[in-house]
Structures are given as structure tokens and as C-alpha cells.
Amino acid sequence: GENVEQHPSTLSVQEGDSAVIKCTYSDSASNYFPWYKQELGKRPQLIIDIRSNVGEKKDQRIAVTLNKTAKHFSLHITETQPEDSAVYFCAATGNQFYFGTGTSLTVIP
Amino acid sequence: DAGVIQSPRHEVTEMGQEVTLRCKPISGHNSLFWYRQTMMRGLELLIYFNNNVPIDDSGMPEDRFSAKMPNASFSTLKIQPSEPRDSAVYFCASSLQTGNYGYTFGSGTRLTVV
Numbered sequence: 001g002e003n004v005e006q007h008p009s010t011l012s013v014q015e016g017d018s019a020v021i022k023c024t025y026s027d028s029a030s031n032y033f034p035w036y037k038q039e040l041g042k043r044p045q046l047i048i049d050i051r052s053n054v055g056e057k058k059d060q061r062i063a064v065t066l067n068k069t070a071k072h073f074s075l076h077i078t079e080t081q082p083e084d085s086a087v088y089f090c091a092a093t094g095n096q097f098y099f100g101t102g103t104s105l106t107v108i109p
Numbered sequence: 110d111a112g113v114i115q116s117p118r119h120e121v122t123e124m125g126q127e128v129t130l131r132c133k134p135i136s137g138h139n140s141l142f143w144y145r146q147t148m149m150r151g152l153e154l155l156i157y158f159n160n161n162v163p164i165d166d167s168g169m170p171e172d173r174f175s176a177k178m179p180n181a182s183f184s185t186l187k188i189q190p191s192e193p194r195d196s197a198v199y200f201c202a203s204s205l206q207t208g209n210y211g212y213t214f215g216s217g218t219r220l221t222v223v
Contacts, residue, residue: 031209032209032210034211034212042216043200043214043215043216043217044152044200044212044214045214046211046212046213049211051209089152093209096142096154096157096165097142097154097212099151099152101151102151102152
């Protein structure tokens, strides 16, 4: 099956700085890579996704890049704000989602 | 659409009791997933269904856990008998189909077994 590794496990940044979270996967057949944000006590929510035929996708302050050759993908958050503080999960899909272990992001005002 | 609906939101039960968690997926979604989340283990997939049929239950921890999906709009996860180590947040999620579509999670059921 798929194995998704996510780094770092915790990340603290100053408000306004950028944050980058990286994931690697093992199954070359995986072709869909979503990112979820989970605020404390709430459900994971899809914030952005990318498919294997695309190298980069951007939505306002959030962007995701994918390198299929190297089997890694990253989440980039620019101009971070305190409300970006949450746990972020990456996932890679074959027949089901294989989630990373999560990154706890803290944005310091 | 009201999204994925789970009930109850919170459940506190005594060890040895039966617990039933319920989920109503988004109408039209063909895939349904049950996850368990704990600090130690993160998000664990317990079981998933395609078109009401269980596809992979390899994540179900023990025979004490069982799940059913009698129709496209309802699923249950049952734990009998419950144990303190079952305490966790249980999420149900649904998707148009497995693979290339994102999941929509329900609000979760926070289970505490004392």
C-alpha cells in the first residue's frame, strides 16, 4: 500500500511569514493529492488539491506543488495569519486516502 | 446540502457497554469511510464502503468493531463491548468515489469510555 510521510510535525512562524509543509509518497500509481486543514476540535476540511497531471496549483495565499518523479508534494502558505494556525494533513490516493501524520502550524502574532 | 451528518456528537459510556455511531453521507456520494483519530495514532482508516458494499475493513482493530451500510444514506459503526482504549474521535467521510475526489468529513463523534 501507499506510505505517506509528512514533515515537519510542528511548525511555528511569525505572522506574515511563509510556511511550507512537505510530504512524500511511495506508490507511483497515486494520482490525487489533497490537503486538509483541521482546527482544534473541528473536522478536517479540504483546502486545496492537485492531480498528477498538474505541477502546481494556487488559491490565493495557498499553493501546492507536485513532483511526480521525486514523489513529493508540498503546501505553501504565504503571508500567514493567526487564523492559519491548525493541523494540516496531506494525503495521497490510490483506492483510498493515505494520510500523512499531520503538521501542527502555529502562527505567532 | 447539509453535508455529512454524524450522531451523536458526544458519547460517554461505561466499559463493557455497546456503542453505536451513526452517519448519513452526502446524497449522491458513492463512497463512505470511517476514521478514528487519536493523538497517538492520528487519522486511522477503519473501513470504507463503495456503493454500500464494504471494500476494505483491514483497519478495524478487533472483532469488537463492526460496521454496516444498509442503504446509500446510512451507515453505523458499532463497538461491543467498549473499552477505555476505544476513546477517540470517530469521523465519517463521504466522497463521490474513491480515488480522485476529496472527502467531506462529518463533525465527528467524540467517544469517551470510562
